[in-house]
Amino acid sequence: xxxxxxxxxxxxxxxxxxxxxxxxxxxxxxxxxxxxxxxxxxxxxxxxxxxxxxxxxxxxxxxxxxxxxxxxxxxxxxxxxxxxxxxxxxxxxxxxxxxxxxxxxxxxxxxxxxxxxxxxxxxxxxxxxxxxxxxxxxxxxxxxx
Numbered sequence: 001x002x003x004x005x006x007x008x009x010x011x012x013x014x015x016x017x018x019x020x021x022x023x024x025x026x027x028x029x030x031x032x033x034x035x036x037x038x039x040x041x042x043x044x045x046x047x048x049x050x051x052x053x054x055x056x057x058x059x060x061x062x063x064x065x066x067x068x069x070x071x072x073x074x075x076x077x078x079x080x081x082x083x084x085x086x087x088x089x090x091x092x093x094x095x096x097x098x099x100x101x102x103x104x105x106x107x108x109x110x111x112x113x114x115x116x117x118x119x120x121x122x123x124x125x126x127x128x129x130x131x132x133x134x135x136x137x138x139x140x141x142x143x144x145x
Contacts, residue, residue: 019140020054020055023057023075026053041109054133055103056103062098082106082118082121092123101124101130102123
């Protein structure tokens, strides 16, 4: 290489691809803590392993806490608590009213209860997206079997 050194690349941590998931899969699966070597926490269920998930659901309840807004979101299978991962997501969650449909991407966490730590939140205007999401999740399960 003519004495030139290779460009320095910063190693970014590996980010898991968000998988389409049903809320029931997140709640019924086993929560597994990641290893100290950087492996993420994940849910192990009959449908597979979920480290980062994409869910679509309807806001059924809103709560204001000192840590920011919290939502209870339901899809056709179950309900899950959603907390914001940062201030930008918190402001989006704050704007979602009861009955609003939303797309949420994040990681499942577990303390006293299991919840979704939302990294991305987007309101959905077209309720057909929830049906499309459920179909996509079902098809991906069928392919993996």
